[in-house]
Amino acid sequence: MTSGIHHFTGITANVQANVDFYVGFLGLRLVKRTGGFADAEQLHLIYGDGLGSPGSLLTFLVWEAAGRGGTGIGQVSEVALAVPPASLGDWLTKALAANISIEGPSREFGESVLRLKDPDGLIVKLVGVDMATPAPIAGSPARLRGVTLLTDKATETGSFLARFGYSEGERSGPTRRMVSDTDIVDVREVSGFVRSVPGAGVPDHVAFRAPDADAIRSMRLSLKEHGPTEVHDRKYFLSLYVRNPAGILLEYATDEPGMTVDEAPDDLGRTLFLPPHEADRAEDLKAMLPQFALPGEERFPVRDLPFIHRFNRPEDPDGTTLVLLHGTGGNEADLMPIARRIAPRSTLLGVRGRAIEEGTNRWFRRFDAATFDQADIRSEAEAFSAFVKGAVAGYGLDADRLVFLGYSNGANMLAAVIQLHPGLVRRAVLLRGIQALENPPVADLSETNVLLLSGRDDPYVHVAPELASPLIARGALVDFQQISAAHELAAADVAETSRWLRQNLSPA
Template sequence: MAIRTSGLHHVTAIGENPQRNADFYLRTLGLRLVKTTVNFDVPSVYHLYYGDTAGKPGSLMTFFPWETVEAGRIGSGQATTTAFSVPTHSIGWWKQHLESAGVETTRVTNRDEEDVLGFRDPDGLELALVAHPQGDPRDPWDTPSVPAEHAVRGLHSVTMTVAREADTADLLVDGLGLRFHHQDGDRIRFAAGDGGPGALVDVRVDPSAPEGFVAGGTVHHVAWRTPDDATQKQWREELIDRGLEVTEIRDRQYFKSLYFREPGGVLLEIATDEPGFDIDEPLLELGRELKLPPWLEPTREDIQNSLPALDLPE
């Protein structure tokens, strides 16, 4: 594999109740809403992008929050935990902050020399906050509820649960250009780029885990970074040569995407870093207005009427 990803681009999950989803990720977790748009394939459903100040690749958690949706089942063939990076001194602050907001948390554990705090979002999606001992230099979004000194820096890692190790590990190394980092029991860590926060995936091997069902409270897919269109096209051909079923390249307005399943069943995406979220609204106004791609603009009125109103913080 000549092409190597530099790390995570975004994680996309499915939720219920758009207002509840926005309240949790904006007010409780203190992320920024960097784009309010719709699911391009089902435009009666929002697609909400949360991230850092500019919505940089590696900071993004996105949701399709339906008004009502069937509950999913977390299990094999899924990304089962999404972890965010926080400052080394902030885990205690976060535990108190989450519990004061009514969020049940796990006890703080130390794994791989990192402090880890687990919890779930209102739909039951498994999340974690991780403090890397060397810190995380990425700039956070500053809010009244979550000040910059404690704020989320971006994605830290994802955990994928699969029934067997070999084929998944082979795809991550030879297909995505990751490298084996270390193994701790049934958990195997792979790293991209410099191997710091935002460039990690943990593969949890559990042959007894139930098969996952993707619906409310589960991750839909995990996206990995590629720098530009040309690299993405070359990568697509290499993945097809490996015998994988790969989609055509799709225009997501703020990046371009292709999708495929790794052998363990997890849906993966290769997403371009370009062009970014400020192509259709100024950086200071990201997320404030409903943005639609050109091919949906003719039906804007119908789309807006089908979406529930959102009360967003200033």
């Protein structure tokens, strides 16, 4: 009989640490890597048993460098995995050796429980109970034992779970245990707590198993008077989403077609798949999505540097590194698609600005649309200089094949760095850049080559010469062009930048 939990979904802010924990430490198999179906610019990883069987699946949405969420009312708070009871001592020893945060062992509902925290702070319970899964992996948890829900409406939450095949079992203090044919859901009454805040380390939802598409349709009809529902084809299963009376997001997902619909069993998790409706953006998305290494694969440890950053490495790098500075509201991945088109064999290093204005990323503060905080520009330029030196040394980058590319606010920052720290940036592409410095210092820029591209229809095109002139006056070799474009990036940016790189970089 089809019943119980289909999968659990959490959020991670560090994809490499997440893979290292769930594959490297717990020993689960990565069975799928995809661009998110709701947001293809968001990586989605799925772990499970050897075949990715329903009931064994833990999935994670990757919000790289996101803030920590807050566990509270209206959310899943813990996920529990079943391990053989006799193995808990071994898991305790293994966790201590790996310096993983641990609590217990303790007893809950007559079961031995060891609480761990994954790298994002998510509580993962290892429960000593024998449970079977279709494709067990020796030395790893067998399957999902259950989840814990925090709610201020415990009775309504329990009743709602009955729709998915759960009935009330034992109670222990504020927790009532709901039981299916295969697993459990612990409903914990927490009246007076704050609401949950989405973010890293906080679960997103739990999904229950549906026999087939007819069951999805029937469930949706039964919820017609309850409130809004959504049905989505997630390729590997058909899903219905609904919030229970306490506002907890729940999913109802079919077993079929399953994880082997697009990969052979021996090849699960090796290929990055993208949603079919994003086929036109496939190459751009591959450049944007964060990369990682499985245990045993070559990896590049992240260095502790002043700015959040991300690499994207092609299969056949030519030794060139493009350092990318996004525009207002962007992030470290925004310019990777256009950079990949400009230089297909370059390693891309996207960097995120540290100034925040109305929730958007910028490179420096401003007092109004046309007045920039000069002290902040200088401070951030100095920090960026330290970042570049640290990245070159820490990652072993070839300084002679380093090219900087900035767009809009990122181009303004890059121009300031060129003028404030002569010699640091020797090749730069400034897309829609303007002069942000009020009193640029006198400096020798004779070793600096700059491509400055302005759009003829850009509202700021008339002030672009105010940036080109001081660079030229200080000895920089400036290729200043107006292209057929507005402020947005255009195909001409790719063509002209590619041409400029060929002229200013010797062949690999």
